Amino acid sequence: MIETDICIIGAGPVGLFAVFEAGLLNLRCHLIDALPQTGGQLSEVYPQKPIYDIPGYPSIRAADLITELEKQIAPFHPTFTLGERVETLEKRGEADFLITTSEGTTVAAKAVVIAGGLGCFEPRKPELPDIEAYERHGLDYMVRDPEKYRGKRVVIAGGGDSALDWAVYLADIAGELSLIHRREDFRGAPDTGNKVLALAEQGKIRLFLSSTLSGVGGEGSLQYVDISGLEGSPTRLETDALVVLFGLSPKLGPIETWGLNIDKRAIEVDTRDYSTNIPGVYAIGDINTYPGKLKLILCGFHEAALMAHSAYAYMNGGKKVTLKYTTVTGISGF
Amino acid sequence: MIETDICIIGAGPVGLFAVFEAGLLNLRCHLIDALPQTGGQLSEVYPQKPIYDIPGYPSIRAADLITELEKQIAPFHPTFTLGERVETLEKRGEADFLITTSEGTTVAAKAVVIAGGLGCFEPRKPELPDIEAYERHGLDYMVRDPEKYRGKRVVIAGGGDSALDWAVYLADIAGELSLIHRREDFRGAPDTGNKVLALAEQGKIRLFLSSTLSGVGGEGSLQYVDISGLEGSPTRLETDALVVLFGLSPKLGPIETWGLNIDKRAIEVDTRDYSTNIPGVYAIGDINTYPGKLKLILCGFHEAALMAHSAYAYMNGGKKVTLKYTTVTGISGF
Numbered sequence: 001m002i003e004t005d006i007c008i009i010g011a012g013p014v015g016l017f018a019v020f021e022a023g024l025l026n027l028r029c030h031l032i033d034a035l036p037q038t039g040g041q042l043s044e045v046y047p048q049k050p051i052y053d054i055p056g057y058p059s060i061r062a063a064d065l066i067t068e069l070e071k072q073i074a075p076f077h078p079t080f081t082l083g084e085r086v087e088t089l090e091k092r093g094e095a096d097f098l099i100t101t102s103e104g105t106t107v108a109a110k111a112v113v114i115a116g117g118l119g120c121f122e123p124r125k126p127e128l129p130d131i132e133a134y135e136r137h138g139l140d141y142m143v144r145d146p147e148k149y150r151g152k153r154v155v156i157a158g159g160g161d162s163a164l165d166w167a168v169y170l171a172d173i174a175g176e177l178s179l180i181h182r183r184e185d186f187r188g189a190p191d192t193g194n195k196v197l198a199l200a201e202q203g204k205i206r207l208f209l210s211s212t213l214s215g216v217g218g219e220g221s222l223q224y225v226d227i228s229g230l231e232g233s234p235t236r237l238e239t240d241a242l243v244v245l246f247g248l249s250p251k252l253g254p255i256e257t258w259g260l261n262i263d264k265r266a267i268e269v270d271t272r273d274y275s276t277n278i279p280g281v282y283a284i285g286d287i288n289t290y291p292g293k294l295k296l297i298l299c300g301f302h303e304a305a306l307m308a309h310s311a312y313a314y315m316n317g318g319k320k321v322t323l324k325y326t327t328v329t330g331i332s333g334f
Numbered sequence: 335m336i337e338t339d340i341c342i343i344g345a346g347p348v349g350l351f352a353v354f355e356a357g358l359l360n361l362r363c364h365l366i367d368a369l370p371q372t373g374g375q376l377s378e379v380y381p382q383k384p385i386y387d388i389p390g391y392p393s394i395r396a397a398d399l400i401t402e403l404e405k406q407i408a409p410f411h412p413t414f415t416l417g418e419r420v421e422t423l424e425k426r427g428e429a430d431f432l433i434t435t436s437e438g439t440t441v442a443a444k445a446v447v448i449a450g451g452l453g454c455f456e457p458r459k460p461e462l463p464d465i466e467a468y469e470r471h472g473l474d475y476m477v478r479d480p481e482k483y484r485g486k487r488v489v490i491a492g493g494g495d496s497a498l499d500w501a502v503y504l505a506d507i508a509g510e511l512s513l514i515h516r517r518e519d520f521r522g523a524p525d526t527g528n529k530v531l532a533l534a535e536q537g538k539i540r541l542f543l544s545s546t547l548s549g550v551g552g553e554g555s556l557q558y559v560d561i562s563g564l565e566g567s568p569t570r571l572e573t574d575a576l577v578v579l580f581g582l583s584p585k586l587g588p589i590e591t592w593g594l595n596i597d598k599r600a601i602e603v604d605t606r607d608y609s610t611n612i613p614g615v616y617a618i619g620d621i622n623t624y625p626g627k628l629k630l631i632l633c634g635f636h637e638a639a640l641m642a643h644s645a646y647a648y649m650n651g652g653k654k655v656t657l658k659y660t661t662v663t664g665i666s667g668f
Contacts, residue, residue: 017389024387052389052660053358055351055635056399058406065390072392212584271605272617272626292640294657301389302636306626307441326386327396 002079003205004030006311007099007109009086009255012040014285015115016069016078021308023076025321028334030107031078032099034120039066041117055298056214069313075333081105081132085120089258095280095315112314113307114267114276114283115300118250126157126244138222139242145171145177149241151175155225157213158245161188166245168195171204178206178237179212180227208235216242256279273310274303280314282307336413338364340645341433341443343420343589346374348619348634349449350403350412350628355642357410359655362668364441365412366433368419370453372401375451388630399631405665409667415439419454421591429614429649444649447641448601448617449609449634460491460547472556473576477504483575487507487611489559492579497523499578502529505538512540512571513562514547518611542569550576584620599625607644608637614648616641 006022008015019029022319039042042051042062050059057065082145085100091097095110123141125131131139141165154174156167159181166178167189179196186193199205208227214234215226225242226234252265261268261277266289269276274284284307285300293299312321338358342349345367353363371377376385376396384393387561391399418435429444457475459465465473477483477500488508490501493515499522501513513530520527533539542561548568549560559576560568587598595611596600602622603610608618618641619634627633646655 013389020387020389046661049661051356052406052665055347055354055632056388056402056406057390058402058408060390068390068392072386072390074392077335164540190390252469289605292644294639296639296657298389298632299636302630302633305628305633309628310626323630327380327383333388 002030002081002105002107004028004079004107004109005315006030006111006113007032007097007107008113008115008287009033009099010040010115010117011035011038011080011082011285012115012117012285013065013069013297014117014253014304015040015113016066016073017285017301018113018115018304018307019073019076019078020069021305022311023073024324024326024331025308025312026334027308027312027315029076029078030081030109032081032084032086032101032105032107034083036083038070038080038082039063042066044121051297053296053298067133071143073288077334081107085253089172089252089255091278091280097177097280100138104142106270110280111311112281113311114255114281114287115285115304116252116255116283116287118286119252119255119265120250123244123246124246124249126246128213128216131216134211134216134218134242137220138240139216139244141244143243146170146173151251152240153235153238154178154241154243155180155239156243156245157181158247159183159186159188160245160247161192162247163245164188164192164196166243168192168199168203171199176206177204178239180208180211180225182210182212184209189290213242266293269303272306275305275310280311282311336364336415336439336441338362338441339649340364340429340445340447340524341366341441342447342449343367343433344374344449344451344621345369345372345414345416345632346449346451346619347376347399347403348451348638349447350372350400350407351635352447352449352618352638352641353407353410353412354647355404355437355639357407357667358658358660359642359646360668361642361646361649363410364410364415365440366415366418366420366441366641368417368436370417372404372414372416373397375455376400378455384668385631387630387632388668407483409665411668415441419587421588423589423615425614426623427610431614444614445645446615446617447645448621449619449638449639450586450589452620453586453589453599454584455582458580458583459577460580462547462550465550468552468556468576470472471554472552472574473550473578474501475578477577480504480507480520483508486574487572488512488575488577489571490512490574490577490579491515492581493517493522494579494581495518495526495578496581498522498526498530500577501539502533505533510540511538512542512573514542514545514559515548516544518543547576591601600627603637606640608641609644614645616645 005027011031099107155178192322200207215230267283284303339361345365381397433441487510534541548562601617618637
């Protein structure tokens with residue numbers, strides 16, 4: 001059992017900065033995230049993209065912002081449980097919560113902060129009957145280890161960055177590689193799209209454009225996919241592996257069942273302190289909603305500051321802490 | 335007459351960042367500040383001090399934060415009236431305001447944003463009868479041009495950073511330099527305090543510690559000061575110049591008379607958009623108050639973002655603007 005002052009669910013930029021604001025008030029934090037690394041969407045979805053609206057940074061790469069936030073919170077030694085999804089929240093008493101993850105990790109905390117962004121990212125799946133039967137039996141929604149596909153017949157479905165990047169990468173590894181995309185143009189980076197077209201001309205990728213995945217089949221494990229084009233009957237393609245890369249779709253997940261007031265997949269909060277309807281449970285960043293809400297990282301930073309002061313009072317019998325300025329006092333780590 | 339979309343009163347960090355958020359919505363800004371430079375307190379009071387709680391900056395010097403914010407807003411070409419204090423606000427109609435400054439500059443704007451920090455900084459003055467008669471006649475509350483004191487007999491009163499910094503600087507310039515401080519210890523940086531003590535030992539500064547300025551006098555201009563120590567009668571010291579550096583004290587000033595709801599020298603706002611009781615007039619940063627308010631720069635940044643979206647709707651007949659992400663669209667300057 002991990003024991004801490006504040007359990008922060010979500011290790012994106014807002015969850016990370018919450019550690020800093022809590023640390024200034026001498027509160028320790030433990031963070032849980034379903035992704036295997038910190039940074040949330042910034043690490044997972046757009047690490048190389050510049051962000052222009054972080055105050056004081058005319059431009060900063062998403063991955064660099066996470067690096068700087070990690071440096072900023074280092075004096076307060078946050079601890080992490082990564083790659084596990086939160087499942088249950090139990091309020092055992094005032095300032096006494098127990099959180100359990102998908103892997104059975106338990107965290108006891110005096111306050112809980114949900115900084116879950118848009119929620120857990122889950123892969124978008126093709127709408128085909130029995131598709132789930134082939135998951136982990138030839139059907140994957142992400143490439144964990146490319147070596148798994150060496151020498152095999154592989155079909156990739158999708159036309160975004162992930163699909164194109166992996167098509168180029170696996171063209172040299174797979175025994176036979178096919179790419180199915182429902183349009184004539186790719187959604188991903190034009191450069192990579194051109195590489196895919198060049199590999200198709202060299203015969204290293206078999207392209208099915210304006211085509212959809214219309215069926216999957218096999219005994220026990222995946223053995224073929226059916227591909228429907230604009231005309232004629234579907235083409236049946238024998239394959240060892242199908243990798244569907246239709247992107248990630250955010251889900252609120254188990255948090256929906258915790259008894260929180262939810263409006264359109266966001267948690268309703270009070271703007272005085274970003275508290276939810278459960279005393280001691282806060283929601284900050286993109287996962288919350290209130291009148292005037294803008295889903296901006298910089299707004300989550302503000303929410304984290306007000307949350308920390310309220311959480312301090314909540315776990316100290318209502319005692320308020322006086323705001324001290326870091327320009328005057330500096331930072332005292334743990 | 336200057337015409338703009340938003341007139342921002344106060345060019346500190348929050349006023350500057352408001353230009354960015356307004357610019358993203360294609361709104362132009364004009365800023366007015368009583369200080370002769372941008373940056374507010376960060377430039378005037380603590381330019382060299384590191385700030386530790388700007389999200390994404392483990393540490394940044396106050397002056398550097400202002401420099402970065404100026405770079406960030408440059409694409410939106412803000413215009414400035416510096417060194418003038420706002421005096422009057424007239425609402426001529428919906429989305430039609432007229433602002434006038436102490437120097438008679440007029441600005442017509444569709445919305446007004448008060449980002450005035452703690453207000454106008456005015457020097458703290460010694461409580462002595464007739465002290466005002468000597469202002470600009472030998473008595474100064476700031477050092478504008480150190481050369482003015484070359485070869486003269488100078489008395490500095492105060493024990494904070496400004497007093498110590500100028501005592502060290504003027505020790506080489508003044509013909510004779512005395513420093514009066516009411517305590518035995520200085521309030522300013524210990525390093526500078528030690529320099530002052532060393533200069534006193536070398537006979538370059540005459541120190542009056544645990545002493546107060548108890549009188550000033552002279553015909554037409556300042557000719558002497560009286561200094562009272564712990565014991566005995568006051569010492570009369572002949573001097574050409576007295577520089578009182580007791581710090582700056584913020585005043586709300588003429589803004590108090592504009593009909594805004596004010597609570598303890600701060601302007602009451604609605605947290606949905608940081609609007610005041612006058613439609614079209616907003617207050618952001620340290621100058622506003624609401625339940626849960628923390629006087630942090632990072633909170634002012636959030637307030638600026640919500641204000642900009644509301645101001646856009648206010649001046650466009652209630653039409654809301656869709657939030658676009660800079661990671662997706664980049665920045666389009668004017």
